[in-house]
Amino acid sequence: MVKQPEHLKVIKSRLAGDKTTLKMEIVAAPTVITKYDVAGARHVDTTGGEVVFNPTVEELYKPQQGPDAPNKTHQSKAMRNMLSGYAEKEHISDFAFETQRKTYHSYGYAQDPSKPIDEEDMHQEEKQVISRVGVDENAVGLNIWQTGQKRKRRKKDRADDPSDIEGWKGPWARFKDEKTNEELAASGEIRAEMDEILEKRRAKKALRRANRDEEEVDVTNETTTLHINDPNDYLGRNYLHPPQDEAVNLNKAARPARCFLPKKLIHTYKGHSKGVTTIELFPTSGHLVLSASMDGKVKIWETYGKRRMLRTYSGHNKGVRTLDFSRDGKQFITGSYDRFIKLWDTETGQCVTKLTNRKIPYCLKFNPDENRQHLFLAGCNDKKVSCWDTRSGNICQQYDRHLNPVNTITFIDNNRRFVTTSDDKSVRVWEWDIPVDFKYIADPGMHSMPAVTKSPDEKYLAATSLDNKICVFDCTNGKFRPKKKKEFKGHVIAGYACRPCFSPDQSYLCSGDGEGKMFIWDWKNGRLYSRFRAHDQVVIDCKWLPHETSKLITCSWDGTIKMWD
Numbered sequence: 001m002v003k004q005p006e007h008l009k010v011i012k013s014r015l016a017g018d019k020t021t022l023k024m025e026i027v028a029a030p031t032v033i034t035k036y037d038v039a040g041a042r043h044v045d046t047t048g049g050e051v052v053f054n055p056t057v058e059e060l061y062k063p064q065q066g067p068d069a070p071n072k073t074h075q076s077k078a079m080r081n082m083l084s085g086y087a088e089k090e091h092i093s094d095f096a097f098e099t100q101r102k103t104y105h106s107y108g109y110a111q112d113p114s115k116p117i118d119e120e121d122m123h124q125e126e127k128q129v130i131s132r133v134g135v136d137e138n139a140v141g142l143n144i145w146q147t148g149q150k151r152k153r154r155k156k157d158r159a160d161d162p163s164d165i166e167g168w169k170g171p172w173a174r175f176k177d178e179k180t181n182e183e184l185a186a187s188g189e190i191r192a193e194m195d196e197i198l199e200k201r202r203a204k205k206a207l208r209r210a211n212r213d214e215e216e217v218d219v220t221n222e223t224t225t226l227h228i229n230d231p232n233d234y235l236g237r238n239y240l241h242p243p244q245d246e247a248v249n250l251n252k253a254a255r256p257a258r259c260f261l262p263k264k265l266i267h268t269y270k271g272h273s274k275g276v277t278t279i280e281l282f283p284t285s286g287h288l289v290l291s292a293s294m295d296g297k298v299k300i301w302e303t304y305g306k307r308r309m310l311r312t313y314s315g316h317n318k319g320v321r322t323l324d325f326s327r328d329g330k331q332f333i334t335g336s337y338d339r340f341i342k343l344w345d346t347e348t349g350q351c352v353t354k355l356t357n358r359k360i361p362y363c364l365k366f367n368p369d370e371n372r373q374h375l376f377l378a379g380c381n382d383k384k385v386s387c388w389d390t391r392s393g394n395i396c397q398q399y400d401r402h403l404n405p406v407n408t409i410t411f412i413d414n415n416r417r418f419v420t421t422s423d424d425k426s427v428r429v430w431e432w433d434i435p436v437d438f439k440y441i442a443d444p445g446m447h448s449m450p451a452v453t454k455s456p457d458e459k460y461l462a463a464t465s466l467d468n469k470i471c472v473f474d475c476t477n478g479k480f481r482p483k484k485k486k487e488f489k490g491h492v493i494a495g496y497a498c499r500p501c502f503s504p505d506q507s508y509l510c511s512g513d514g515e516g517k518m519f520i521w522d523w524k525n526g527r528l529y530s531r532f533r534a535h536d537q538v539v540i541d542c543k544w545l546p547h548e549t550s551k552l553i554t555c556s557w558d559g560t561i562k563m564w565d
Contacts, residue, residue, distance in 0.1 A: 103143040154178075222315035222342070224349025228308060231347075238347050239302070239310055240329060242285040246304050248547045250285040255456065255504040260550040261520060261530050262564035267307050271299055275557030277321055278499070278541050283329045286546045289553060290332060291561055294319035298334055300346070301561070303545060303553070315342055315351055324364045327373055335361030341378060343390055355393055357386065365409040365418075367432075377418065379406030385420055385430075399435050401428060407497070408452040410461060412475045419461065419473075419480065421449040427463075427473070429480050439480055450497035455506055462500045462509060468492055470500055470511060490528050491519045499541045510552060512539020518554060518564075534562060 044055050044062075069077075080086045104110035156173045174180075184190045231238050242250035274294035281303075282288035288310070289301050298313040298320055316336035323334045331352065335341050341361050343352040359380035366376045374390045385406055387397035404423035411418045412429075420428050425446050429439035449471065451464040460483075461473040470488040474481050491498075491513035500511035508529070509521045516537055520530040535556035545551040552564045 099143050099145065106144055107142075222313075222351035222354075224314065225312040226310070226349070227312065228310055231310075239288070240282075240347055242287045243304055250287055250304075250547055253284060255546060256549045257505060258549065259503040259505045259507055259544075261508070262550045262552045264565060265562055266551075266565045267563040269301050269307070269309070269561035269563075270559070271309050271312075272297065272559045274319070275537070275559055276540065276555040276561060277319065278323060279543055279553065279555045279561065280323055280325055280332070281543050281546070281553075283325050283327060284546070286543075288329075289543070289561070290323060290325065291555060292320035292323045292334060293559070296320060296336065296338075298323060298332075298344075303551075303563070307563070311349055313344055313349055315344075315354075316340065322361060322364050324366050324376070326366050327368060327370060333364050333366070333376060335364045335378065341388070353390055353393060355388055355390075357382075357395065359384075362405055362407055363409050365411065368411055368415045377409050379409050379420060379422075381405040383422070385409065387433075397433060397435060399430055399437075401435075401437050402426070407448070407450040408463075410452050410454055412454070412458070412461070412480070413478055417480075419452070419475075421452060421463065423448050423450075441480075441482065451499035453500050453502065455502050456504060457506060462488075462502070464493055464498055464500060464511065466494050468494050470509065486526065488519075488521045488526055490521075490531070491517065496538050496540065498539060501542050501544050503544050504546050504548075508544075510542050510544065512542055512554060512556070514538050516556065516558075518542065518552075534564070535560065 042053065042055065042059055044051060044059055078086070100110040154175045154177065157169070157176050158173045159167045159169045162168055179187075181190070228239075233241075269291075272291065272293040272295055276291050276293050278292050280290045282290075287302065287304050289303050290298060291301065292298050296314065296316040296318055300310045300313075302308050302310060313334075316334065316338050318337040320334050320336045323332055325332045325346075330346055331343060332346055333341060333343050337360055339356050339358055339360055341355045341364065343354070344350070345352055357380070359382045361378045361380050363379040364376060366373065375387055375396070376390070377385055377387055379385050383400065383402045383404060383406065385399040385402075386395045387399075388394070389396045399420070402420065402422040402424055403426075406420050406422050408421045409418055410420075416432055418430055418432065420430065422428075424442075425448050426440060426442040427449065428437040428441075430437050447466040449463040449465050453462050454460075455462065459474070459476045461475060463471045463473065465471045468489065468491065472483045472486040472488075474483050488509060488511075491511060492515055493511070493513050496514045498512045498514070500509055502509055502523070507523055509523050511519055512534065513519060516533060516535040516539055518530075518532055518534040518539060519528060521528050534554050535558050537557040539554050539556050542552060542554045545553070550565055553561065554564065555561045
């Protein structure tokens with residue numbers, strides 16, 4: 001007969017006929033059965049670090065959960081708290097451990113911790129020394145604090161008799177071999193030592209001065225090479241004059257009303273032996289393009305007609321980082337990693353002047369005003385923006401507020417102000433000829449902006465941010481503020497100063513990336529319209545021809561310049 005639980009009492013009652021009804025009665029305080037009544041074995045938690053009862057041997061060595069795995073080897077069944085096995089804590093002082101570790105790294109041997117030291121048998125020290133292969137073990141048992149020799153102590157000229165009041169020196173006595181300053185001065189030893197120190201200082205100063213003078217002296221000869229037979233046409237006009245036989249009028253500042261996406265490659269300019277760093281179009285017309293390269297040369301090319309290489313300007317012994325045309329295009333400036341800034345004549349190729357302040361120029365910008373064409377700004381790696389006067393060759397103003405090298409300079413507000421960006425992840429706006437920034441933009445979420453381009457209507461600035469996006473700043477009505485909702489993403493430019501550009505009608509924004517691709521977005525809604533492979537390496541700069549609807553010029557670190565239509 002099955003015994004019923006106590007909390008359920010079944011009462012059978014015959015109500016009518018052969019039917020039987022079961023009624024259950026609920027007990028409020030039933031007898032509780034614990035897990036120890038069901039399972040007699042107790043489980044030991046090995047991860048808790050504390051056992052609150054005395055377990056038996058069977059309980060202590062039972063598997064943690066469930067039965068033992070039958071396919072495991074004896075080695076895999078062993079307890080371990082790390083990948084290579086089971087490591088137990090050893091109670092050893094930090095000083096003793098560091099002593100043996102430094103002794104091993106200094107002398108190549110240390111005491112074997114598996115063999116205890118027997119103080120009675122000192123010869124056992126020879127057995128407990130472990131060493132690297134090929135290390136001499138003559139200094140067996142000596143650590144870094146023991147030299148094996150008695151330390152020679154200098155003796156003091158003591159007068160320990162306290163009754164001698166005049167002659168008692170106590171702990172302030174001098175060493176017996178110590179000489180006073182008066183004795184050294186009398187013997188001339190101090191003078192000889194000081195002369196030796198001063199001579200070393202003079203030699204270091206002379207070496208630094210010689211290195212600085214060597215940097216200031218430009219040993220490179222400025223040369224130019226004309227690559228065409230006759231620089232003048234049948235009317236005597238040079239190549240600076242815009243061509244008249246093109247379908248568009250290049251003399252007017254009017255821009256096309258509607259632009260279209262470039263789709264195919266129409267020409268490739270080859271001539272640089274190293275990567276191209278930047279390109280600049282001839283002002284207003286854009287019929288010439290000037291390119292700077294890491295081979296230290298600057299070349300000028302045609303964008304119409306036969307698209308020939310016209311002239312090469314050689315004058316830097318290191319790569320050219322930046323350049324800029326003057327307002328009329330008759331002159332241009334170049335800045336190189338050889339710390340020189342040079343002003344060139346575009347037509348003749350002659351170097352008009354060369355300037356240096358022993359700093360690397362990262363960006364150069366002529367003042368766009370017609371009456372200030374002799375002034376240009378140079379942002380260098382000394383965290384300053386210097387204003388140079390080409391007539392005197394001197395710096396006439398410095399803007400010193402950035403905390404890191406200056407990357408870009410852009411004029412806004414009818415050339416009365418200019419904007420600078422720096423590696424200190426900030427944007428500063430300056431009034432011309434006032435060396436204090438009146439607006440400072442910085443945010444913990446901002447990244448460095450190494451390339452900035454102004455829109456054709458001069459109302460916006462597009463800045464390349466190193467978090468793989470292009471940020472936009474609004475500079476209308478004399479104000480300057482970021483437009484955080486207007487961003488352009490999709491390309492990879494982290495670590496590269498890829499400069500963006502606008503289409504002439506300002507309907508598209510273009511930029512290269514670090515993988516050799518070109519990206520074209522819609523300016524209004526930020527939608528990505530086109531993406532294509534343009535070069536084999538980084539597309540560092542691009543320019544849209546100002547009078548064309550779909551012609552785009554790109555340059556890359558692969559040393560080529562390409563035109564797309």
